[in-house]
Amino acid sequence: MSTPTYAAEKQVAIAAVRRACVLTASVFNKLVKQETMTKEDASPVTVGDYAAQAVVNTILGRTFPKDPVVGEEDAADLRQESGKTLRERIVQLASETLAAPLAEGEKEEWGLGPNQAQTSEQLLDAIDRGNYEGGRTGRFWTLDPIDGTKGFLRGEQYAVCLALVVDSRPELGVIGCPNLPVSAADPAGPRGCIFVAVRGQGAYQLALDSPFSAPATRLTIPPSTSETLNFLESVEKAHAKLSFNERVGQVLGITRAPTRMDSQAKYCALARGDGGAYLRMPTGVGYKEKIWDHAAGLILVEEAGGVITDGRGEPLDFGLGRTLGENFGVVAAGKDVHERVIAAIKQAKAEEDVAAQANGSIFKLPPELVRMIFEHFADEQHQFWLVWISTICKALMPEVEAALYRTVAVSSCKNATRLCRALVKRPYRALAVRSLVVYITGGASIKQPLKSALPLLTSLKRLELTVDDPSIFPLLLDAPFRLRTLLTGGYYYPDCVEDILASQPSLQRFSLMFTPRREEPLDLEHARTILRPDILPNLRSLTGWVARFPLTLIKHPYPIVHLALVGATRRDITHAISLFGNTLVTLILIRLIDEQSPPECYWPTYMFRHAHLPKLEYFMVADRYDEHADLPLERETMVIPGLREICPALKTIVWGADGTVIDDLQWDFDGMTSRGWAMTVYARMLFDAIPALERVSIYDDEVAASREVMGEVFTRAEDRTVKGPESASISLDEDMWTLRPET
Ligand SMILES: Nc1ncnc2c1ncn2[C@@H]1O[C@H](COP(=O)(O)O)[C@@H](OP(=O)(O)O)[C@H]1O
Numbered sequence: 001m002s003t004p005t006y007a008a009e010k011q012v013a014i015a016a017v018r019r020a021c022v023l024t025a026s027v028f029n030k031l032v033k034q035e036t037m038t039k040e041d042a043s044p045v046t047v048g049d050y051a052a053q054a055v056v057n058t059i060l061g062r063t064f065p066k067d068p069v070v071g072e073e074d075a076a077d078l079r080q081e082s083g084k085t086l087r088e089r090i091v092q093l094a095s096e097t098l099a100a101p102l103a104e105g106e107k108e109e110w111g112l113g114p115n116q117a118q119t120s121e122q123l124l125d126a127i128d129r130g131n132y133e134g135g136r137t138g139r140f141w142t143l144d145p146i147d148g149t150k151g152f153l154r155g156e157q158y159a160v161c162l163a164l165v166v167d168s169r170p171e172l173g174v175i176g177c178p179n180l181p182v183s184a185a186d187p188a189g190p191r192g193c194i195f196v197a198v199r200g201q202g203a204y205q206l207a208l209d210s211p212f213s214a215p216a217t218r219l220t221i222p223p224s225t226s227e228t229l230n231f232l233e234s235v236e237k238a239h240a241k242l243s244f245n246e247r248v249g250q251v252l253g254i255t256r257a258p259t260r261m262d263s264q265a266k267y268c269a270l271a272r273g274d275g276g277a278y279l280r281m282p283t284g285v286g287y288k289e290k291i292w293d294h295a296a297g298l299i300l301v302e303e304a305g306g307v308i309t310d311g312r313g314e315p316l317d318f319g320l321g322r323t324l325g326e327n328f329g330v331v332a333a334g335k336d337v338h339e340r341v342i343a344a345i346k347q348a349k350a351e352e353d354v355a356a357q358a359n360g361s362i363f364k365l366p367p368e369l370v371r372m373i374f375e376h377f378a379d380e381q382h383q384f385w386l387v388w389i390s391t392i393c394k395a396l397m398p399e400v401e402a403a404l405y406r407t408v409a410v411s412s413c414k415n416a417t418r419l420c421r422a423l424v425k426r427p428y429r430a431l432a433v434r435s436l437v438v439y440i441t442g443g444a445s446i447k448q449p450l451k452s453a454l455p456l457l458t459s460l461k462r463l464e465l466t467v468d469d470p471s472i473f474p475l476l477l478d479a480p481f482r483l484r485t486l487l488t489g490g491y492y493y494p495d496c497v498e499d500i501l502a503s504q505p506s507l508q509r510f511s512l513m514f515t516p517r518r519e520e521p522l523d524l525e526h527a528r529t530i531l532r533p534d535i536l537p538n539l540r541s542l543t544g545w546v547a548r549f550p551l552t553l554i555k556h557p558y559p560i561v562h563l564a565l566v567g568a569t570r571r572d573i574t575h576a577i578s579l580f581g582n583t584l585v586t587l588i589l590i591r592l593i594d595e596q597s598p599p600e601c602y603w604p605t606y607m608f609r610h611a612h613l614p615k616l617e618y619f620m621v622a623d624r625y626d627e628h629a630d631l632p633l634e635r636e637t638m639v640i641p642g643l644r645e646i647c648p649a650l651k652t653i654v655w656g657a658d659g660t661v662i663d664d665l666q667w668d669f670d671g672m673t674s675r676g677w678a679m680t681v682y683a684r685m686l687f688d689a690i691p692a693l694e695r696v697s698i699y700d701d702e703v704a705a706s707r708e709v710m711g712e713v714f715t716r717a718e719d720r721t722v723k724g725p726e727s728a729s730i731s732l733d734e735d736m737w738t739l740r741p742e743t
């Protein structure tokens with residue numbers, strides 16, 4: 001079946017709306033402006049409403065007699081004796097309007113022109129044609145003869161709105177706006193426009209007085225940015241929650257003031273680019289939006305390239321009768337901004353939920369304070385207190401949850417799925433999450449649960465994602481959060497790492513710990529974008545497993561303060577130091593020493609040759625040997641010349657040497673057999689060379705493999721003498737040492 005073009009319907013609807021506009025404009029001029037009716041009188045709105053409905057329905061009754069109409073008014077009151085005066089006024093007005101000479105595009109058989117007089121009864125019947133209740137299937141018209149009655153009375157914006165709905169979908173919409181400036185750029189210029197849209201045929205603006213002959217302007221919603229975006233909203237506070245819009249605007253970073261106008265003229269303004277988004281959020285009194293207030297607007301916006309849904313992002317349902325039923329408000333916007341507006345609404349709504357729940361709390365403390373107290377108790381040791389409090393006082397649940405959900409970690413599929421479900425169920429929980437750790441290797445994929453939860457985590461700042469399913473990582477590309485810390489890892493290196501980096505300009509700390517696999521050669525192309533200097537302007541901390549993180553490809557001297565590398569060869573280290581040496585404060589290396597390495601390079605500070613590390617304070621190195629080679633035990637090679645100038649600020653050196661190296665040092669140095677002797681010589685030489693040095697620790701264990709390791713420590717006393725060796729254990733600072741043990 002071919003798509004209907006609705007050409008006849010369109011022509012009739014435009015003509016009917018134009019006649020109704022002429023009628024309402026004359027009602028305004030005669031009855032409102034000249035104040036021939038008092039406020040207590042049945043009101044000019046009532047007169048205009050009924051009369052306009054009589055005119056439009058008469059035309060529809062003649063042209064499409066089988067089509068029912070869903071309208072705002074019915075004639076029951078007018079038929080009463082008490083309605084006589086009103087009835088006569090309406091009949092007179094409607095008759096005059098219908099009897100006006102035929103205009104271009106109109107036909108006599110539509111009931112128009114001086115030869116087509118209608119009786120009073122015929123006109124009341126026409127009004128009653130608007131009694132239809134609507135429904136899921138079939139076609140019907142829906143009419144709002146004067147939409148924006150308040151605007152009409154003020155002489156501001158109002159609209160005559162007519163739409164054809166087929167099987168619950170608006171297919172044709174016509175909106176007449178007698179008071180709307182023809183061009184928003186010229187607000188004092190000529191007024192009066194008609195807007196028309198047919199599904200699949202585009203949206204157009206026509207001239208109100210010559211809709212069929214004057215050239216039509218095709219409408220498209222232009223793209224907007226946070227700077228150009230503004231909201232269109234009702235004038236009437238009772239019709240939409242304007243304070244909520246304000247908060248949504250803040251979330252979106254909108255700087256322009258909203259444009260307020262009555263009626264569906266807002267949809268017209270949106271369609272022609274006079275505003276970026278129309279927000280109509282419920283005021284909470286249980287009002288259900290009427291289909292005639294949105295049907296014509298919907299098709300106009302959609303045909304202008306926009307998106308229209310309710311406040312939750314759900315489609316508007318025109319198949320439920322006279323109202324939009326359970327839809328929650330209305331949001332219309334350009335394609336490029338609609339999704340962001342919905343996300344911002346979710347955030348503002350979640351905040352509101354938290355605030356609303358807090359009002360019922362027995363503690364009348366300011367919510368920020370309660371939150372601070374609870375956050376203080378949210379650590380693992382005290383969590384049960386919070387849970388206990390919330391079971392006693394349910395009103396405190398949102399604050400308690402906000403504290404408990406601030407930092408969340410999951411390490412099994414089951415828990416990850418549970419967590420995601422809990423976040424989706426109560427968006428204020430999702431809003432509370434600042435730090436999320438997902439560490440799941442093996443097992444089923446948790447992609448689906450994450451897909452539903454990640455878009456809600458608007459406050460997330462720190463994400464640690466170690467998963468074996470690489471298809472999870474692309475989810476980060478659409479995420480609403482701006483991370484400061486991103487730690488990634490897993491079995492497969494995902495192709496989209498660089499795109500993720502490009503989408504996270506606030507990133508300060510980044511870690512890439514994908515398992516190096518021998519069987520698969522590293523695709524260096526993957527790393528290319530990390531090299532672009534512009535994508536990570538805030539990057540200060542970098543951790544990587546070098547086999548999957550080709551450091552030598554980085555050419556940009558990011559001002560890295562903290563660098564940790566696993567599996568770094570001599571070449572990687574020299575390269576890193578030459579790039580980041582000027583800014584490094586901490587440097588942590590698990591280095592690979594191969595057979596080709598010259599013997600001197602066993603001494604950790606040997607790597608600083610030719611370098612300049614003016615800010616370096618903490619240096620830790622743990623060694624891995626491919627093959628154990630003979631050690632260079634000559635004093636001359638232990639400390640390179642010029643070390644004082646190279647790293648003048650160095651305070652701490654931690655060396656995790658392989659056990660066999662320590663054993664060699666023990667047996668073989670200078671012919672002495674004391675285990676501590678060679679270490680003591682080395683440590684003392686370091687203290688002599690670097691005046692700032694306070695501590696040297698040497699551990700005969702693999703530092704990377706365990707959090708608590710034993711070793712010998714040398715310290716500089718107040719009187720600058722060197723003490724040690726003393727046996728000690730080192731506990732690795734978790735935050736600094738983000739590396740995970742190899743398994
Ligand atoms: N509490 C409420 N919430 C939302 N809309 C309401 C409302 N009470 C009335 N309205 C509708 O808001 C329409 C006007 O919208 P706007 O504020 O955008 O101009 C009214 O149309 P009418 O003016 O045709 O009665 C009416 O249908």
Ligand SMILES: [Mg+2]
Pocket residue numbers: 144146147148292293
């Ligand atoms: Mg209305």
